[in-house]
Amino acid sequence: MTPDTAPQKEEPVEPNRKDIDPQDEQAAVDPALFEEKPIAPPFERTVLTTPLHLVTSLESRTNRWTDWNGYTVPEVLTGLGDEYRALRGAAALMDVSPLVKYRIAGRDAFAFLQRLVTRDIENLGVHRAVHVILCESRGLVLGDGLLFRLADDDYRLVTEETHLAWLMDSSEGFRVRIEDVSATLGTLSLQGPLSAFVLMQAGVGDVASLAPFAARWVTIAGMPVYLSRTGASGDLRYELWSDAEDAPHVWRWLVECGGPLGLRAAGFALRELARLEAGLPRAGQDYLSAFAAIDAREALPPAAIWASPAIDLDKGLFNGRAALRRGSDEPPARRVVSLAIEGLEPLRFSTLSLEGRVVGAATSTGFSPALGANIALAVIDAEAAAAGALLAAAERRDGLSVRETLASVRVLAKPARAHPRRLAVPAPLRP
């Protein structure tokens, strides 16, 4: 008897679990289960939503949205000033699900990743994370991200942009499985001096003992969550990785527990500001992947983007090693730097000049209320970065007229915000 022959049709029975014998291979199966569901063509929804879209839209007072990596995320939920005060005084909760997540597993996963990234990951323990840089064969940066070791042969690479083609091309000869798991995970970022306390209130035991860049499985509101002490911020911060279906519940529970403590849900604008204050460049915004830089001069080596990039030339063969070794003694021609312009009002500026000559452009700008300064990340000529007396063409609008003024720019040697609390062990529960 084949599954689709008639007897069932005569008396339509409701699917009853007791009727199904798991041992019976000929058991009648609902054919609808195996029907191919038509996938909506890409143009029908040009911007995707994250697993947290419904909860964030409930939270939104402004209805201001932005596009991040092809996903809709809130730009601002209540007000940037309000959200910023929460970030610096209590805690802010953000949806960072549009980050790209790869699962890299298999017998050669370690060897493959050693080949892929510039730093030595020999000492990366299970439930630990490190910042890694990916270079192509000319030693130019493709992207950066966080590498988590979930188990012995199981890693998670979290990046800003997609790298699947490069990962697969580099994995030739390695016994690894590379999967894009972005859609299966919901990711929350919790930042601020009270973030550990909020987690404690939410029922996470012994939060304080979690070291920076360490992670652990915890239960929040009855749901398994992978909690890591990571994030794009210069303060105490955590990221929470959970199943896409669980993420909204985790979000709601944290808002409920943290609300009385001053926690605010925040949008992408605040994440950008926190990142900017911490001086962390973002791929695609402050630097271009070498595979996306149409002008070859816009592809940069790691030393141009980070002040002290994690590169271990002696760890063995890795992508870009020969070129990085060759270029290790000559300083890069262009550099990504943090800038500040003193002043108590937000400014619009991009072009940077030195003695009348354009030397670069600001790639991310923002006004930091705590510092009372406009801060920016910019790509500028390396010698101009050393000279120091830079000027920015700031645009001041008054009614319909625009006035261009030159504001003097300070190159920041250290990021605008790097609170010692960030790395403190145990994590402080009080500000």
Next chain:
Amino acid sequence: MERHDAIVIGAGLNGLVAAAYMARAGLDVLVLDRASAPGGVSAAHEIAPGFRLPRYTLGSGGLPPRIAADLGLAEHGLRFVRAEGGVSAFPDGSYHASYRDGAVHRREIARFSSRDADAFTRYRRDMLRAARGLAPLLSGPARGRAKGLFAGLRARLSFADRIAAIAPEDLNDMLRLWALPMSEYLDACFESDVVKAHLASAALIGGTLGPCSPTGASRLVGPWLSETGDAMGGAPDTLMPYGGPAALVDALTGVLDANGGRLRLEAEVTDILSKDAKVHGVVLANGEEIGADAILSGLDVKRSFLSLFRWKDLPEGLVERVGRVRMKGVAAKVNIALDAVPEFPYLPEGCPSLGGGLRLTGYIPAMERAFADWRERMPPRDPLIDVLIPSLIDPSLAPPGKHVLSALVHFVPETLHEGAWSDERRDALRDLVTARLAEVSPGIETRILACEVLLPDDIENEIGLTGGDLAYGETTLDQMFMNRPFPGHGGASTPLRNFYLCSPSAHPGPLVMGGSGANAAAEVIAARGGRR
């Protein structure tokens, strides 16, 4: 004798662009055309009452914004429509569309391979790098030689310097693009056959190379040449004139008129008067002679030299050189008037890319077989068909609710191995095209009100385009850039003084619509300025 500053032979698109530029520069310009309406290849054509489409070309190209802005075409009623990059439909019912939006386009590729969706970033970079490298070459004449010994030496040294300054990897990227066959190049970029076929089919149209012919990879750059800085990271789109090429012709004649230029129709030029390798006038079919300081020919290079001059008046060796220029017909045009909107059940409803065209194509091996058939001069069995339904974007081209469909059937030989095309062969081609259309749009055959097939031979006979080659000369590297129309003569000027080529037979050829006309006008204007 009537006399003008400049005479343009042929009121085709490039001829009109050249004339409009010259008229705006204050020259007294006369345009002569043997037809009763301007436009040449791009002329307005009614296949049935109320159904308008270009008779010989697909009509998907757009003038570069630079030319449209220079000539102020918007003031003469020209509007452009941005159309997404088109859809490829495969015999197995699958399809691949191009989208302007990067995120959407990557998700489209991810339907076939998520690896390729990411690899598109790198492919796009390589295409845009090549396109930007070509841009300076395409915006003016391509001179192979600098004048004078020292200037020549200096130019050569700086060229060597530039080559030496290129990193070996970049040089390799460049060489791969200019030397490899398209299929090999795409194999190195993508894994999905659908993705590769979609890109290849778009690039093959209009050329005489197959997907496996060496140097074919460079054709992949073609669609990216017009991509501008504000691009959204996806596939390149096309800027199409609203109303098709006929609207472009209307706007150009408007500019010509407004600037005091004259257009004389039903005036066929039969001879060009020349003395000591210097031209000074034309003779019309009725015997009338008209003098001019500069004469621009919008005809293809072979017809310009071999049929308008007495061969003994041409400089030594020119006849042979012109004879060696390869012009081969590769495409037949099928024009169809439809009673109702065609349905495409295999394509998603409302797919915005359909406005940019529909390609009926197989995978790369099928394209290579179609190319082999063409080379062997077999009647096409499984050709590559490029379809445009311009009335989807511009409903004024057909009566309400009805549509016009343009199909360019690629890899159709000019003559068959058995001799000229017979009526049966021609009917078989028409049936083949309607059958292929019916595969993607069942029932379309019952909606056809009128249908005409124009073989390369018909195109040659009707408008005088040698070989029916819509590219005005093969677009292989030896006939492009500084080699178009002749080696060392990349541009509009010719070995005959005051005689210029303003057709796509001259650089930049079909790569930039109207580019040859704009170049010719610039050379004429510059030469006059020099003389004063």
